[in-house]
Amino acid sequence: MIAAPYLLELGVGALMLAVFVVGVLGRRPVGILATAGVFVLTAAALALAPSGSALGGMFVQDGLAIFVKRVFLAATAIGLLSGLGSPDRAMARRSTEYHLLLLASLLGMLVLASARDLILLFLAFELMSIPLYVLTGFAKREPEAVEASLKFFLVGSVSSAVIAYGLSFVYGATGSTSLGAIAKAPASPLLTLGLVAALAGLAFKIAAFPFHMWVPDAYEAGPAPFVAWLSVAPKAAGFVTLFRVYFEGVGDRAAVWAPAAAALATVTMLGGNLMALPQTNTKRLLAYSGIAQIGYMLVGMAAASASGTAMILFYLVAYVFGNMGAFLVVEAVARSEGSEATSAFRGLAQRSPLLALSMLLFLLSLGGIPFVAGFWAKLYVFWAAAERGLYWLVLVGAVLTVVALFYYLLVARSMYIEAPARMSRVPVTPALALSVLLCVLGVVFLGVYPKAVVMAALRVATPLF
């Protein structure tokens, strides 16, 4: 274990510089360089030990920060890997741009995870968000991409403004930008108002219902490897911010947010699951199912306890593998069939049995079925909520799981029950296959042996309360 507070951030910065230089000289190896760099940084993050706070308490490298940084880096590594050798021409031509933007956003997340000061927090938040708008509109000649990008940008800016506005109240009420001081400050209406406004803004970022409308369009229009990453990493960043601002160090006052989180969780699960039902485009389906997944994580938030927080962290890990994997399989099928419709999956089990099995595992994981990661994730958040006596929320969540299984099973039905239109195998590039394999390993490993990650999550979440 090594203790180096800024190692990862500096590493990403250096990587960006290297990508830039190599990109200027010649395009080819940029993707490989960035991917390899992020893999190395992921390995470094796994060896990292907490090193306390720095910069006068603005920046903290505690267990929570390291936990989520590992999640960000792992997600980014898989996302970048899957994009290697993509036949997408825009990606190939503007590879440097793509990787630089993605790394910039990653840098924002890494800083965000450690930010213990409102100004740094907001700065990191924007560093994370702005590249996302650009990347969503990466296929700039397609009107859908531009529309989605603009929508995302407008909604995102407004939510950033709302967060900034809320945080200004917080500063006004407490006279400090340090989150440590804010947590200790006496409760006041102004402080609550500020935090509520910031919560609404953050709900946009994690795409909770009814702040979700940018999600489906953005997912449909963006380049698939990016979308796979977009669907998980920024969400994790949003949750860390929530923990930092609303839970860390406030003690019993964390329970104040439980009803709001419970309400948000209920409508998000309901909205996401119900809107996913009529979807026929798998990317949109996954977008809405992703919204529902956020709802399940908010169930853990409603518990407002150390175990609830830990279970969200575990959920995020499970979600990274399950959701990214599902998006990557969609990408593989879409490349081969030229369509993202559910019908493109018809008979996949007979054409490419392994790809179909991977997709089935991801869907089951998202659906919360035993022996894959998602089951434990759902179970643990429900558990945390039950501990707090929120049985009604658990029941709502559990019943909506059944709704979710309906649309997941529709994809499974296409793959396994319906006959294929043609028998040829679906071609998969080695990089994509490898990244799908990584996701499968993650989903199965966590499904069989969740204990290590759960314990780690509990360890890092307990000091918050």
Next chain:
Amino acid sequence: MRVPILSLIAWMPFVGALLIMFTARRSPLAVRLIAAITTGISTVLSLWVYAAYDRDAALTTGFQFYEKLALVPPLGINYELGVDGISILMVLLTSIIIFAGVFASWTVATRSQEFYALLLALVTGVYGVFVSLDMFVFFLFYELAVLPMYLLIGIWGSSGEVRPRGIFAWAYRETGVGSKEYAAMKLTLYLLFGSAFILVGIFALYVAAGTASFSFLDLEAASFDPALQRWVFLAFYVGFGILAGIWPLHTWSPDGHASAPTAVSMLHAGVLMKLGAYGVVRVGMGLLPSGATELAWLVGGIACINVVYGALSAMAQVDLKYVIAYSSVSHMGLVMLGAATLTEAGLNGSVFQMFAHGVMTGLFFALVGLVYEKAHSREIFRMGGFGRVMPGIATAFTIAGLSSLGLPGTSGFVAEILTFMGAWRSDHRWWLVPAVAGTFLTAVYVLRVAKQIFWGPPSPHFHHLEDARGPEWVALVILVGVLVLFGFLPGVALVPVDTATVPLLSRILQP
């Protein structure tokens, strides 16, 4: 070290499934042999457990063949197995049905490797539910028993050939009612909907007991607040009851059973529905005695509706498989009714009925599968006179039918008479009326079907049909034999069952 015999029984089919997936890719015969051998081992072991179960010590020792292995110690999750008089009978039933089922579906041609692998994985789930004493592991096995069903019905099932008319025709076009895909989805969603309730119930007990243990034994020792007991019992009743086919949540069952391939219908109607009833008795009544007493009127009342409604629905069907499927709904009503009486006779009758009906309906579905395979029809009034060309199948069908309507000398009779006695001794004597009426109606629809298909005038279209062959005989002989054997010697089953129901009742009736 003692041999973990229950684990062997439960996991043997799973080993078979793995072997089939990895070794028998090109050989259909090897697939079947592996399936037959692994389920055969489980069957032999469960017979041995049944014989070796210590009936005299059972009242004092509780669960036998106990195994325990810590899985997640901080959360109190253990891999904890054990059997009592009720569960050994259920394990035996599972073994009989799956062993017969492997032979009855010997002729599955398409993708048979995956079919058998899924079927065997599912059986592991069923065994697991019956033997696990840890509520959490119980739940895991429960899910394992439900999920493969989706693919089994969706891929290998058959869509109903009798198209609905009138307003139902419109509903058919809109939703695909009656098609196998519809049935598979409906069944899966209904059962998972049920499991959501079960999960909440388990959590509630875990939190309320405060012992940080999911063990059935620890939860049994804890005492719960009556208000909590009431709603948790209701949650378990709804959750498990859906699987047991309680009215009005039974509608997945006729569709599912009618659309499923033979072995799956056998297993589902024969064993999985019992799993629901077993859950209500073991978990609901066992852990929540006062909740069970308070809500017995509801359980019994709904069961009465089940009995009569199921029988009337069966009378109205023209598709042979639907007749049998609805008869399951009706008989599951008797199972639940027996349990709701909260009397020794009723509870014994209920458990015995689970067994008797499991074997009987397994036999029915095996026969329907054979008839369909030979005549390519399930429509009752298009068939006739099969008794001449397939005497073996006809005889077996008649025996199953007689057991179904409770003829003395078959195990159906023992189960029904016990249930009636229980109903008479319970607080709600009027339950006897629908129960007996149900038996009468059963006679009407069973005899009608038997007469039309097997004993009516022979039809010239069906002269070329053959009787059951080779492996299929194995299935029929086993099932008919068990049905008759337990009819004449009910004590073989009732003695061990009694060792489990008496302590259960004493817990329920003495608060």
